Amino acid sequence: MRPIRRQPWQLPETDVTPEAAWRDRRRFLREGGAVLGMPLLFGLFGREPPPPEPPILPGRYPAPRDPRFVPERPPTPEDLFLSYNNFYEFGTGKDIRGTAQALRLRPWTVRIDGLVERELELEVEDLLRRMPFEERIYRFRCVEAWSAVVPWTGFPLRRLVELARPRAGARYLRVESFLDPEVAPGQKQPWYPWPYVEGLTLAEATHELAFVATGAYGRPLERQNGAPLRLVLPWKYGFKSAKSLVRFTFTDRRPRTFWSRVVPHEYGFWANVNPEVPHPRWSQRTERPLGSDERIPTRPFNGYGEWVAHLYRGLEGERLFM
Ligand SMILES: Nc1nc2c(c(=O)[nH]1)N[C@H]1C(S)=C(S)[C@@H](COP(=O)(O)O)O[C@H]1N2
Numbered sequence: 001m002r003p004i005r006r007q008p009w010q011l012p013e014t015d016v017t018p019e020a021a022w023r024d025r026r027r028f029l030r031e032g033g034a035v036l037g038m039p040l041l042f043g044l045f046g047r048e049p050p051p052p053e054p055p056i057l058p059g060r061y062p063a064p065r066d067p068r069f070v071p072e073r074p075p076t077p078e079d080l081f082l083s084y085n086n087f088y089e090f091g092t093g094k095d096i097r098g099t100a101q102a103l104r105l106r107p108w109t110v111r112i113d114g115l116v117e118r119e120l121e122l123e124v125e126d127l128l129r130r131m132p133f134e135e136r137i138y139r140f141r142c143v144e145a146w147s148a149v150v151p152w153t154g155f156p157l158r159r160l161v162e163l164a165r166p167r168a169g170a171r172y173l174r175v176e177s178f179l180d181p182e183v184a185p186g187q188k189q190p191w192y193p194w195p196y197v198e199g200l201t202l203a204e205a206t207h208e209l210a211f212v213a214t215g216a217y218g219r220p221l222e223r224q225n226g227a228p229l230r231l232v233l234p235w236k237y238g239f240k241s242a243k244s245l246v247r248f249t250f251t252d253r254r255p256r257t258f259w260s261r262v263v264p265h266e267y268g269f270w271a272n273v274n275p276e277v278p279h280p281r282w283s284q285r286t287e288r289p290l291g292s293d294e295r296i297p298t299r300p301f302n303g304y305g306e307w308v309a310h311l312y313r314g315l316e317g318e319r320l321f322m
């Protein structure tokens with residue numbers, strides 16, 4: 001269904017700007033810009049450009065590469081990684097790079113709470129300073145059947161678990177993305193259960209492959225890719241790798257994840273990659289590497305089965321693959 005067509009002088013709610021910006025625009029119009037036409041002007045001046053922010057710990061990049069993780073395919077071209085994104089906070093399409101620039105990375109407070117020895121709240125720079133950085137080139141497989149090969153920089157998630165010191169009853173780690181509808185237009189859509197939440201078992205969170213990325217391609221992450229820190233779980237579908245995290249909670253209950261709440265029969269808790277288990281609306285047998293038109297076979301656990309298959313022994317009754 002299409003909404004009634006808007007008149008040119010009517011703006012959608014999302015374009016409402018602070019008064020200061022609006023006054024400047026009025027002055028601009030008065031001073032002769034009006035001939036360009038209203039819609040164009042609102043498009044160009046609807047948002048104040050945010051002041052630039054210095055990158056976070058730029059001196060830590062590039063980090064030494066872990067030679068255990070070198071996939072057979074070359075990395076995805078960086079410009080594609082930076083411009084073809086999934087980040088519903090900023091829109092449902094793949095072209096959210098521009099919109100995502102509104103995200104402010106300072107202050108960025110990270111909370112570690114729940115069943116831990118001592119709850120922590122610290123600025124992202126303080127957290128990252130305590131972590132050893134390395135580079136890992138991982139395969140990345142989106143549930144929509146496109147894939148990438150990405151040189152991430154960051155640290156094993158296990159290091160963060162060690163810092164948190166979970167108590168005996170903790171069985172799951174729940175992660176939460178930022179919540180700020182002022183900068184993230186997608187979060188004004190009330191039919192989504194914001195903020196974005198993901199979760200994994202503690203056995204998964206402390207597994208050698210579970211990674212927290214703070215950078216990619218040898219420099220700090222850009223906002224559209226989940227700055228300042230995100231998960232990377234290369235054996236699971238991409239939606240498990242939650243972006244722009246502000247909270248890590250240790251709990252005894254399986255977290256209700258964002259996508260499992262939106263479409264429970266399509267996106268479950270485990271979401272391990274498996275070519276034999278189709279999505280209800282498409283096959284998962286093959287994938288399209290970003291930047292190519294060919295389709296290549298998808299592998300169980302995205303090719304990381306030797307590393308992770310043991311995590312799921314005894315769990316065969318669970319819906320492990322979607
Ligand atoms: N907070 C948040 N994290 C998210 C998403 C999202 O919409 N919001 N999308 C997920 C999906 S479906 C994918 S495929 C990857 C995409 O990561 P990329 O854009 O860096 O390639 O981010 C994941 N993490």
Ligand SMILES: [Mo]
Pocket residue numbers: 086142143144237238239
């Ligand atoms: Mo995805």
